[in-house]
């Protein structure tokens with residue numbers, strides 16, 4: 001049974017799961033994702049979405065149209081000019097391509113043989129991922145696939161990486177085939193599944209990987225019912241832990257001493273002056289002991305982001321150069337800022353930051369390391385992953401938009417908005433470290449943080465469309481910031 005980090009998981013009840021939950025299930029072929037995803041959808045009254053069916057539908061259409069499945073551009077054109085619809089009913093999913101029901105045809109052996117090639121093209125994945133995100137963004141879904149937790153829904157309510165040994169998966173496929181009247185030997189199945197495992201974990205675009213915040217569940221020795229129960233429990237862990245979070249504003253404000261009160265008064269004044277809007281953080285204090293990871297587009301970001309914390313003892317990692325400017329340096333130290341040298345690895349800053357997190361304080365960082373072009377968050381540097389591995393501190397991703405084009409009383413050109421994402425907890429870290437080296441784990445954490453920024457940005461653009469100003473400035477800044485990145489970090 002999986003090991004869940006809640007004090008009394010026997011008492012987790014299904015009503016803890018919010019109705020707009022997104023459950024992401026990833027795992028290798030034959031791990032039982034589909035059966036469990038359907039069972040969870042039924043249990044929690046959510047919509048079941050099989051993303052593999054989408055790649056299969058495109059493959060079928062390509063085969064019918066005699067399109068070469070290695071031609072990415074032709075496949076992209078086909079996908080962009082066709083309509084794909086998924087309908088759920090009686091547990092099975094209905095797949096319609098240009099209005100035609102292809103639910104059965106997409107399971108043909110011809111499709112089986114070509115679908116992995118089709119799904120390996122970056123252009124195809126971009127289209128499918130956008131479609132999947134649009135289907136799931138309003139919530140209330142269970143989505144299964146290979147990259148749902150890592151790419152499609154970085155902020156999912158629950159992520160599950162379901163796996164089983166090769167032997168267990170071969171046994172299950174063998175029995176399934178027998179029931180369907182297909183005769184495939186154990187040896188052939190072993191060879192096929194091992195080949196598919198290798199292909200999906202090694203491919204360049206969206207490889208099958210454990211997201212560091214996923215619950216990793218090995219179902220090898222479990223019956224289907226046990227597997228479903230373990231996964232259902234995993235879905236309830238984050239909602240249960242969220243209930244335990246201390247975000248009470250009144251208590252947090254009572255604890256704030258004079259120096260912080262002064263700093264918050266200035267920061268609040270600034271955010272009001274610029275007409276800043278808060279999303280998912282208004283009227284709350286940030287939970288304790290978290291890494292508060294924000295994207296960075298302007299020198300105004302630290303005070304504006306800081307104004308949303310309302311909590312005593314938020315250490316901030318700030319570039320060492322700033323501490324040499326009088327009286328800025330003294331002021332920064334007064335409110336717990338830690339100077340960090342940006343070139344190479346600054347062990348002193350890292351140790352101070354880790355100790356502070358382990359003591360239950362918060363840490364604000366801008367993990368991109370320097371300002372980035374607006375509209376293009378990331379890449380996130382590996383320092384975040386090193387910090388996470390040393391402390392296991394949960395992370396709240398924060399997205400700031402509009403601090404670059406800010407205007408007194410608000411800007412039409414670029415609305416000033418700060419949104420906090422959900423608390424990300426590193427459930428999968430230990431399992432990941434068993435098979436993956438620390439550097440690669442840091443890269444995965446960085447990649448997840450970048451995806452979280454991208455998702456928060458997409459939600460912001462859903463609320464207020466990206467403006468022409470933002471598009472133009474972002475494109476101009478791209479080159480300039482790439483050069484700065486090189487200058488600052490030497491990479």
Ligand code: DC
Pocket residue numbers: 029051052053055056115116117119120144145146147148
């Ligand atoms: O789960 P399935 O066998 O129906 O998936 C069909 C193919 O699509 C399989 O080759 C894996 C691929 N796939 C993917 O690359 N990404 C997803 N999110 C889902 C499926």
